[in-house]
Amino acid sequence: MSKPTIYKTKQREAILNYIEKNKENMITARKIYDSFLSLNNPIGMATIYRRLEELTEQGLLSKHNIEGIPGACYRYKSDKETEGYAHLMCEDCGNLTDLDCDFIKSINSHLLKEHRFGLNPHKTVFYGTCRECMGEK
Amino acid sequence: MSKPTIYKTKQREAILNYIEKNKENMITARKIYDSFLSLNNPIGMATIYRRLEELTEQGLLSKHNIEGIPGACYRYKSDKETEGYAHLMCEDCGNLTDLDCDFIKSINSHLLKEHRFGLNPHKTVFYGTCRECMGEK
DNA sequence: CTAGTTGCAAAGAGTTTGCATGGCG
């Protein structure tokens, strides 16, 4: 039952590198695909999906989906250094940011005590309108 | 700029009826399709999607998507009588329940004051483990 | 009559899988 060996291939390293460089941003399979394509370093979509899925399982990425955006698709975000944070999703611009705040702890304990619900902040997304989009209205 | 007339067709009424009867449960396009099919009262998928979309726009349904379930698809939930509630999604069993609690108000004001984020509870989903699934572990 | 609705089939988008090839260890 030992874990399968992981081979350090060019593609895997490149994807890890891309994620490291874009840890502040949202990532989609297509963005990665296009990025490598424009660097004349094309990579197969299947490989991208396989790696993203793997990294999500390993807890290094969180996988999200927003509606209301044309061609909605899975969006991944690096969770390095932000484990335990929740996320804020703007319904207007689709921007996803980390909720780095102790308040999540009180939400956590409220849900547990009053609703017997074990919150997973990491996956939780608050929908609404972000600062910028509120201002523009 | 007047709204288009709404025609009371057999299919539309049937879908509304289905939703009314299933307001406690999650709804998917396929569930509706299968339900009508088994009643020897088949209905086109396109119609179902068109009606669900319309009802979502009217705020009578909320549209969700959960991962981790094979063939993840959009799941709708009746929001009649539960407008303004947030939702709790169980990652284990995929169950979606309403969060009927004043605590949402303090979350609301916190996000607004400290993060300048205008929460839309109606669309917000807390991920975690539900009462039942916690017990079973 | 006329505008909205339906159902089919085809198109689309995103994602997943089968399989032969290729490369790490």
Place this chain on the structure above:
DNA sequence: CGCCATGCAAACTCTTTGCAACTAG
């Protein structure tokens, strides 16, 4: 050399759209 990874293309799933036929008002 063996196992895993890759890339292509095909398959799949869910959803959306075009269009001709239909129907409520």
